[in-house]
Amino acid sequence: MPEITYREALRHAMAEEIERDQNVVLLGEEVAEYDGAYKVTEGLWKRFGDKRVADTPISEAAFIGMGIGASMLGLRPVMELMFWSFSTVAWDQIVNNAGMVRYMSGGLINCPIVIRGPANGGTNVGATHSHTPENWIANVPGLKVVCPATAYDAKGLLKSAIRDNDPVMFMENTLLYGEKWEVPDEEYLIPLGVADVKREGTDVSLIAHGRAALTALKAAELLAAEHDISAEVLDLRSIRPLDEDAILKTVRKTHRVVLIEENKPFCGVDAQIAAMIQEKCFDDLDAPVLRLSAIDAPAIYSPELEKRQLPRPIDIVAKVLSICR
Amino acid sequence: MENTHTCEFASAPINAGLQPADKVLLLREMIRIRRFEQAALKSYQGGKMGGFLHLYIGQESVAVGTCSLMGHDDHVITAYRDHGHALAVGMNMNECMAELFGKATGCSKGKGGSMHFFAPDKNYWGGHGIVGGQTPLGLGLAYGVKYKGLKGSAMCFMGDGAVNQGCFYESLNMASLWNLPVIYIIENNGYSMGTSLARSSVYPSCLAERAAGFGIEWDTLNGEDVYEVRAKVQVAMERAHNESRPTVLEISTYRYYGHSVADAKHKIYRSEDEIERYKQLHDPIQLFKSRLIEEQVLTEEQYDVIDNAARQEADDSVRFAEESPIPSEESITEDVYFEVDRQTLAGRTGRHFFND
Ligand SMILES: Cc1ncc(C[n+]2csc(CCOP(=O)(O)OP(=O)(O)O)c2C)c(N)n1
Ligand SMILES: [Mg+2]
Numbered sequence: 242m243p244e245i246t247y248r249e250a251l252r253h254a255m256a257e258e259i260e261r262d263q264n265v266v267l268l269g270e271e272v273a274e275y276d277g278a279y280k281v282t283e284g285l286w287k288r289f290g291d292k293r294v295a296d297t298p299i300s301e302a303a304f305i306g307m308g309i310g311a312s313m314l315g316l317r318p319v320m321e322l323m324f325w326s327f328s329t330v331a332w333d334q335i336v337n338n339a340g341m342v343r344y345m346s347g348g349l350i351n352c353p354i355v356i357r358g359p360a361n362g363g364t365n366v367g368a369t370h371s372h373t374p375e376n377w378i379a380n381v382p383g384l385k386v387v388c389p390a391t392a393y394d395a396k397g398l399l400k401s402a403i404r405d406n407d408p409v410m411f412m413e414n415t416l417l418y419g420e421k422w423e424v425p426d427e428e429y430l431i432p433l434g435v436a437d438v439k440r441e442g443t444d445v446s447l448i449a450h451g452r453a454a455l456t457a458l459k460a461a462e463l464l465a466a467e468h469d470i471s472a473e474v475l476d477l478r479s480i481r482p483l484d485e486d487a488i489l490k491t492v493r494k495t496h497r498v499v500l501i502e503e504n505k506p507f508c509g510v511d512a513q514i515a516a517m518i519q520e521k522c523f524d525d526l527d528a529p530v531l532r533l534s535a536i537d538a539p540a541i542y543s544p545e546l547e548k549r550q551l552p553r554p555i556d557i558v559a560k561v562l563s564i565c566r
Numbered sequence: 567m568e569n570t571h572t573c574e575f576a577s578a579p580i581n582a583g584l585q586p587a588d589k590v591l592l593l594r595e596m597i598r599i600r601r602f603e604q605a606a607l608k609s610y611q612g613g614k615m616g617g618f619l620h621l622y623i624g625q626e627s628v629a630v631g632t633c634s635l636m637g638h639d640d641h642v643i644t645a646y647r648d649h650g651h652a653l654a655v656g657m658n659m660n661e662c663m664a665e666l667f668g669k670a671t672g673c674s675k676g677k678g679g680s681m682h683f684f685a686p687d688k689n690y691w692g693g694h695g696i697v698g699g700q701t702p703l704g705l706g707l708a709y710g711v712k713y714k715g716l717k718g719s720a721m722c723f724m725g726d727g728a729v730n731q732g733c734f735y736e737s738l739n740m741a742s743l744w745n746l747p748v749i750y751i752i753e754n755n756g757y758s759m760g761t762s763l764a765r766s767s768v769y770p771s772c773l774a775e776r777a778a779g780f781g782i783e784w785d786t787l788n789g790e791d792v793y794e795v796r797a798k799v800q801v802a803m804e805r806a807h808n809e810s811r812p813t814v815l816e817i818s819t820y821r822y823y824g825h826s827v828a829d830a831k832h833k834i835y836r837s838e839d840e841i842e843r844y845k846q847l848h849d850p851i852q853l854f855k856s857r858l859i860e861e862q863v864l865t866e867e868q869y870d871v872i873d874n875a876a877r878q879e880a881d882d883s884v885r886f887a888e889e890s891p892i893p894s895e896e897s898i899t900e901d902v903y904f905e906v907d908r909q910t911l912a913g914r915t916g917r918h919f920f921n922d
Binding site (some may be wrong): 266300315316333342351383483484485 | 672678682686692694695704706743908910912918920922
């Protein structure tokens with residue numbers, strides 16, 4: 242199977258969907274002639290032209306609102322945020338318009354949009370550019386949110402997101418854009434709401450999403466090599482909808498859980514999952530459910546320290562050892 | 567603003583072609599809005615509905631004049647003062663009143679309320695509660711029309727207070743840059759809640775003039791005259807249809823009631839005299855009624871028949887709303903996700919709701 246980057250996987254997903262459905266358009270800052278601030282959309286404007294791939298002014302509220310309005314007429318805009326951190330200036334459009342219009346119209350309207358872009362810390366760009374808003378979004382019934390960790394997942398999930406008839410917030414990671422994974426040439430889709438066991442194990446479950454799932458995989462290797470502990474790694478992939486069955490299944494299998502995310506702890510995604518586990522699997526647990534999140538402060542700039550602020554494999558190992566000894 | 571009897575707009579092509587019956591229909595639509603809202607006010611005061619009730623009374627000529635121009639691919643979107651536009655695009659009183667009462671038979675099944683009426687089948691896209699938040703959506707409707715290669719437009723209504731929201735200017739820039747057929751219609755009723763225009767905005771001569779900075783055509787018009795509204799909005803609509811260019815229009819108008827019914831101070835921030843003077847000299851319904859009598863297309867008796875029918879229709883809608891069921895408890899989590907509502911494969915995959 243060919244190996245391609247996470248960035249290429251996203252690009253292929255968009256190209257395939259543009260070809261498949263004439264209502265799909267890409268909108269965003271620098272997505273067309275400049276080929277994308279992170280080169281995700283490279284070549285697409287040349288290939289598909291002005292109508293399908295268009296550069297917008299630096300007006301997140303206007304172009305996202307515009308995409309929402311157009312989606313009410315049946316278009317399927319895929320809008321790039323240069324950083325998900327910039328969603329704050331379009332927050333009203335995302336939450337009040339994309340999120341609420343179906344409900345407030347009693348189901349008369351739906352909003353088939355995708356808003357995508359990187360949502361991650363770890364690149365030393367300071368607090369304003371390092372937000373991870375998947376938990377903010379997941380708190381809004383009406384919105385969906387996915388956080389792919391690999392190129393394979395990114396492609397399959399983005400294609401599903403574009404075909405989905407509800408607004409999907411698609412959160413990528415700049416640290417992963419250049420990483421390679423095996424991705425088949427043949428078309429495939431990954432449904433929203435299906436988690437993925439990225440490593441089988443028996444002693445402890447590491448549940449994570451986005452890049453934290455890859456950190457968990459590294460921790461699992463360390464645990465096996467140095468501590469003879471068999472860790473299962475469950476990658477949520479999709480936050481809302483959420484694969485509850487997969488979460489409960491791994492907990493019932495290993496009886497010990499560490500939840501890992503690059504999000505901040507207070508009302509993070511893992512808070513929701515911890516509540517779910519204690520309620521539904523209380524008797525299956527042999528230890529308290531532990532959480533490992535980013536250190537609870539705005540993203541620090543200092544390159545050495547920012548590495549420390551996000552969960553590292555050794556931090557996960559330490560958490561696991563505290564309940565597996 | 568003095569009562570300037572504006573004859574020239576009656577002879578504008580768009581009005582000259584009106585049959586007597588069409589003219590009477592315009593008047594009738596204005597009356598229906600007023601009677602509907604008066605009935606709603608009575609019910610509100612009787613404790614029959616919750617939330618806010620922003621009345622459009624005094625501004626009827628704007629919604630009726632503009633919406634009377636709509637063709638197959640012309641769209642409308644507005645803010646929370648949305649009952650007038652809803653009736654003007656052809657929504658019926660029953661579904662609107664029932665929505666105010668929060669009933670299952672309401673246009674949004676009781677999920678939207680006064681500020682959030684929708685009728686996509688009539689090109690009516692709401693009903694939006696966040697001041698200025700609808701302005702990018704109006705841009706998007708225009709973009710959608712253009713993308714599909716249709717000859718149409720999007721009329722995006724907003725208040726004089728909404729012009730100070732940033733997303734409006736982002737939208738103006740994009741509308742002009744991308745040549746989108748959007749018509750921003752500022753219904754300038756002189757106040758944003760309790761703040762007069764002079765206390766909220768700087769304007770050399772008017773608010774619409776701000777469009778000039780974006781290279782967008784603009785105009786001001788006197789909203790009390792439905793002929794003038796139609797004549798000038800028609801120009802903007804043709805610009806949208808034929809040149810795919812945006813327009814900003816500022817229509818001077820006035821609301822008789824408070825910002826919402828809960829606005830107890832509305833006779834403090836403006837004088838009773840000001841309100842009375844407007845009602846006496848500028849009431850769009852009275853002016854058009856006199857006009858049609860003058861033109862001999864209407865008699866006092868016919869007016870009374872129309873008025874009585876509108877009152878009856880409004881009363882009937884109150885009864886319909888009262889007798890309608892409240893939405894079921896299960897319906898609280900319906901209409902959140904399309905895929906879940908339709909029970910598609912996507913809607914059946916993963917957990918979408920998180921109680922218990
Ligand atoms: C973003 C936002 N800020 C404040 C409000 C509260 N609010 C509702 S209507 C209104 C006044 C708006 O006045 P204007 O735009 O002139 O419209 P009008 O009520 O006169 O029709 C305010 C401040 C709101 N709904 N949304
Ligand atoms: Mg106003």
